[in-house]
Amino acid sequence: AxxxxxxxxxxxxxxxxSLELRCNYSYGATPYLFWYVQSPGQGLQLLLKYFSGDTLxxxxxxxxxxxxxxxxxxxxxxxxxxxxxxxxYFCAVVLSGNTPxxxxxxxxxxxxx
Amino acid sequence: SQTxxxxxxxxxxxxxxxxSLECTVEGTSNPNLYWYxxxxxxxxxxxxxxxxxxxxxxxxxxxxxxSRPQDRQFIxxxxxxxxxxxxxxxxxxxxxxxxxxxxxxxxxVV
Numbered sequence: 333a334x335x336x337x338x339x340x341x342x343x344x345x346x347x348x349x350s351l352e353l354r355c356n357y358s359y360g361a362t363p364y365l366f367w368y369v370q371s372p373g374q375g376l377q378l379l380l381k382y383f384s385g386d387t388l389x390x391x392x393x394x395x396x397x398x399x400x401x402x403x404x405x406x407x408x409x410x411x412x413x414x415x416x417x418x419x420x421y422f423c424a425v426v427l428s429g430n431t432p433x434x435x436x437x438x439x440x441x442x443x444x445x
Numbered sequence: 446s447q448t449x450x451x452x453x454x455x456x457x458x459x460x461x462x463x464x465s466l467e468c469t470v471e472g473t474s475n476p477n478l479y480w481y482x483x484x485x486x487x488x489x490x491x492x493x494x495x496x497x498x499x500x501x502x503x504x505x506x507x508x509x510x511x512s513r514p515q516d517r518q519f520i521x522x523x524x525x526x527x528x529x530x531x532x533x534x535x536x537x538x539x540x541x542x543x544x545x546x547x548x549x550x551x552x553x554v555v
Contacts, residue, residue: 338488366543375535375546422489426539432479432504433537433544437488 334359336425338436345413346444353408353439355423363425365406366433367397370420379421382406393417418443448472451536451547458554464509464523466550468536471517476538478519480511483533483549495519526554 337356345351357363364383368376380391387399397408406423423436448471458464470476480492491504493511501511508527512520519536531554536547 368546373533373549373551375548376537376544377546378543381543424544432477432491432494432502433539434491435481435489 334427334434336423336434336436338421338423338439340439341437342440342442344442344444347415348412351408351410351413351417351441353421353423353441355406355408355436357404357406357423357425359404359425359427361427362401363427365397365399366424366426367391367395367406367408368422368424368435369393370422370438372419376422379408413441413443415443415445417441449536449538449545449547451550453550454548455551456553458526458552460528460554461525464521464526464530464552466521466534466536466552468519468521468547469517470519470538470545473517473538473540475516476540478513479537479539479544480519480521481535481537483535484531489535493521528554530554 335358339354366381367379369379370376379395380389380397382389382399390396395410399406420438420440422438424433426433451468477496479494481489482492483489495501495513498513509523534550537544
């Protein structure tokens with residue numbers, strides 16, 4: 333069955349440390365891939381997206397993600413986390429124009445001093 | 446530019462009462478529209494999506510329904526709310542390039 337998996341429910345990192353949030357998908361073809369961030373009680377903001385081409389994509393707020401076809405993964409990274417990065421992060425995929433955008437269950441990021 | 450309006454921001458409703466949440470989109474035509482529900486620990490659950498006027502696909506059988514009376518209007522409804530309908534509801538529209546989200550409605554059924 334088609335699915336998006338974020339294996340980490342909650343991650344805590346120290347401010348200034350590096351971050352990697354995992355995302356794996358299970359689709360017959362390579363979908364379009366997205367990472368969104370949600371602050372408490374707010375809607376979702378797009379961090380970055382991958383459609384094709386360079387497998388390392390740069391996003392806003394210093395985030396990047398790497399698409400690895402062999403691993404069906406699209407992990408989100410940031411070299412140095414700031415306290416303001418504490419939020420919920422969602423990986424999402426869409427297969428084609430008329431199929432729905434499907435989200436993983438999210439990873440909550442906490443940042444400690 | 447594209448914008449999406451969702452209201453109300455918060456809502457407290459008694460069990461058994463009806464529900465109507467409205468979402469409208471500006472700056473695009475024939476968008477794919479979505480209703481998601483977010484409950485604690487369950488991520489974003491797709492409830493309904495629509496690729497055109499009057500075309501609604503339901504992902505999860507439940508106490509809710511959706512309608513799309515106009516190209517850029519998407520409505521989430523219930524005839525009788527249940528306690529389990531409480532949650533954070535998000536409307537979204539998408540093309541292939543990305544999805545845009547409303548600010549959400551916090552629904553509490555009491």
